[in-house]
Amino acid sequence: MKEFLRDALKLELSDSKTLITHATTQAARFLGYEVRVQRSDTKLTGPRRSASGIVGLYVPHDVIRQRSARYMSGGKPTHRGVLLHDSDFSIVAAYQAEYRGLVQYYLLAQDVGRLHRLRWVMETSMLKTLASKHKSTVTRMARKYRAMIDKEAGPRRCFEVKVERTGEKKPLVARFGGIPLTRKRTAVITDRMPVTPNQIKTAELVKRLLADACEMCGSSNQVEVHHVRKLADVKQTGRAERPVWVKLMAMRLRKTLVVCRSCHEDIHAGRAASSTRKRSLESGVLGN
Structure with missing residues (x-):
């Protein structure tokens, strides 16, 4: 040979x-x-x-073991602290993206059903993350987001978060589970890049854009995105009073801020530290 x-x-x-x-x-x-x-x-x-x-x-045994270890601590599924400050929608979407990618890659395997173990670990970790975020319990989170969806193979249990939108727009839906672990002989494998923390933050940015509201003043007029090169530029200590937009980005640990055209122009002109916007921030208009 x-x-x-x-x-x-x-x-x-x-x-x-x-x-x-x-x-x-x-x-x-x-x-x-x-x-x-x-x-x-x-x-x-x-x-x-x-x-x-x-x-x-x-499916190799060590793949399931190594993947499961990412969501475990002390031999048990645990919450992921890096996601605690994200919305419920983003948390569920992040878990589903990671789970769906692995399942779709191994659809050609004879024993793809062995991924049930990984699904249980990720599902428990996701519910614990939601419970930790809301200071609640796994049972309450499971009861709140449990849903049934129809698939070709029959009804499937899953967990989903819906975000209603104004007008006639359909709600945004993030769903975990509901993927039949059944071998597909003709499956086409799409080898995508793995989900990273940066991609999770990008998904959160999409949700913030869909909210169609300035995160500084609440206006919906010509919503845009303000970017900075790196977080270190807005988290510097020991300097003069920081403007509101800098505080927001440092607090959220994000390099992007959704703003209206007026606030965006004020940021670039150095005028985005007015007392009106500070009062809006303190009154809770900006949200979490």
Whole structure:
């Protein structure tokens, strides 16, 4: 095989990365899957043992273990402190994005159903995060956001958060779960970039934009986004009184601020520290 690859295909094997695996007793790892040959003396199609000799793809045990560890502490699912200051919508959306990406990648696996363990860990971690945010309990959070959705495979239990919008716009829906863990032989794998904390914050920015309101004065006139290069620029200590927009960005740990055209112009002109906007901030008009 090595000679064929070298002479016919002009490919060189890396000796340190190349090994021969006994296909029926061992598994080869390729692109995150375990690859091995199935063997079964009981599964028959007519006189033939239809499963024997068929190559199968499987979810590696260590993938489930490592993924679950991200949401656990002391051997139990735990909350994620980095999400506590986000909205319920963003928390559920972040968990679902991470879970959906992994499930869709392993839809070709024979034992994709083994991801039920990971789903339970992530679901419990999500509910604990919501409970910690609201100083409540997991049971109350589960009761509040539990929902049923219809899928081709039948009704599925999930958790969802809805954000109503004005006018005739449909509500925004963030949903965790509801994905059938059933193998799809014709699934097309889309290898996307993993979800990072920065992407979670971007999703939160989308929600803030959809609110269509200035986070400084509450106006909905020509809503825009003000950016800074890095948070360190707005979190400097030991300098003169900081304007309201700087305090907001430092408090929220975000490099973006949704503002109206008037406030945006004031920020760039150095006029965004008026007492009117400070009073709005103190009175709670700006929200959380």
